[in-house]
Amino acid sequence: MSTGPGQEGLPAPHVLVVLGATGDLARRKLFPALFRLWLLDLLPEKFHLVCSARAAPENRDVFLTMVHSAVEVYRGAIDEAGWRRFAERISFVPTSDDDGADLESAISDATKELGGDVHCVYYLAIPPSATESVVRMLGKFDITDSAKIVLEKPFGTDLESARRLNATLREFFDEERIYRIDHFLGKEAVQNILALRFANGLFQPVWNQQHICYVQIDVPEEIDIQGRADFMESTGTFRDMISTHLFQLLGFVALAPPSRLDAWSLRHEMVKIFRALRPPDPKRVVFGQYEGYREEAGVDESSGVETFVAMEVYVDDWCWIGVPFYLRTGKALAAARRTITIGFREPPLKVFPGDVDDTCNELVLELTDDPKIFADVRAKVPGPTFELGRGRMRLALLEAFPEAEPLEAYERLLLDVMRGDPTLFISTEQVELLWQLFDPLLDEPPPLQHYPRGSWGPREALQLPGERGWRLPDS
Secondary structure, three states: OOOOOOOOOOOOOEEEEEEOOOOHHHHHHHHHHHHHHHHOOOOOOOEEEEEEEOOOOOOHHHHHHHHHHHHHHHHOOOOHHHHHHHHOOEEEEEOOOOOOHHHHHHHHHHHHHHOOOOEEEEEEOOOHHHHHHHHHHHHOOHHHHHOEEEEEOOOOOOHHHHHHHHHHHHHHOOHHHEEEEOHHHHOHHHHHHHHHHHOOOOOHHHOOOOOEEEEEEEEEOOOOOOOOHHHHHHHHHHHHHHHHHHHHHHHHHHOOOOOOOOHHHHHHHHHHHHHHEOOOOHHHEEEEEEOOHHHOOOOOOOOOOOOEEEEEEEEOOOOOOOOEEEEEEEOOEOOOOOEEEEEEOOOOOOOOOOOOOOOOOEEEEEOOOOOEEEEEEEEEOOOOOOOEEEEEEEEEHHHHOOOOOOOOHHHHHHHHHHHOOOOOOEOHHHHHHHHHHHHHHHHOOOOEEEEOOOEOOOHHHHOOOHHHOOOOOOO
8 A cells, every 4th residue: 555645756657457448437537637747757667458338349440530539529629649559459349248257368368468566457447237237247267356446426416325235245345445535535626635734834723713713615516417317316416416526625624733744644533523512403505406308308207306505514523623614515506616715813902993894704615627726915005194995815736836847636636546555545434423423414415496597506405605795796
């Protein structure tokens, strides 16, 4: 196991097996990420990509054409010489519903071809409903004893299904070889939360309830379901976004300083936060559905699935007691943003003759691919009087480090899997603690509120943070 994120050096020789290789996730994320890692010389020198799917193309050439097109669509113009060398390392084998013999043979052949100490990774880019049966199929392979497995969210749909999935996984894989991926944790901006908090004496001492009065974690999406009715109808926004991405962000914001930055220490502190979460008050949770959702192709005309969630959450520990965390996400909203806002308490004594307004100082983290951090502060307006105005201190990370070579989230996380570094992945205990918290709410969800497309969600959600409101839209 790695000593922590950022381990240097190339990974050991690897056979990476992508199941669901003709699906949307593989085309949009995995193949573009792997090709860029190849161009950056970050993949192992000995590397083979075994791809498999039930929806099989006519032959390998047709499959490679599909992969080439996907990389071109999502990465732009392709280095054709680099592509040819990369494509030489790709094979494709169909997988039937109940027989993985051909796949096992292809993996075995690739392993022998690379020679020496070869590691194997199974990446499950498949629908959640197929996960358990595929895990059992892989469990029969000879290579499984030393293989790692990567799973996409959701990790179950409730506590019972999560425990059943985890039990199936543990039949064939030790915990340290299970990698539950949440691509938010692979984002440079999200990892920088840890650097901001624990590498700066300016912030670490004030990161608690004595100085912080609220936190907002806001991930609105402008797009609608974009034809993914089956996924939304079976999952909903709470299981898709809240129980995964937004609570992982909450954990990064709230966790206590780890003794060191490695997988065990970080997961230990995350678990402590999840154990301290107060069961959410259903009266402080808003489920919404955008107008016109029920007219989308494939959606039940009487669907009660939520496309929007906003909620108030509390962490009942010594550091955060009494501080509300406001979480919001949804489809078909006014803008697409990924923003964490930290509100700081007012000074105990006001000594200036006037004030700008009653808005407190805020530290804002923009979690985009071009990460920015800024702080809204009060400052003296230049001139003959002590008039206060609002100013902004700003750090643009790509501008601050122009020579850096940032990795996209899937690039970083795929590399970490091959390095054997689970620091930025989710543990079994975290998954089950969160489902234990959410099950009562999902068993009796709040009433569904409808909201117009292009709005900021239901009126009840807009009122959730009180008079201060949500930071977005940005004033």
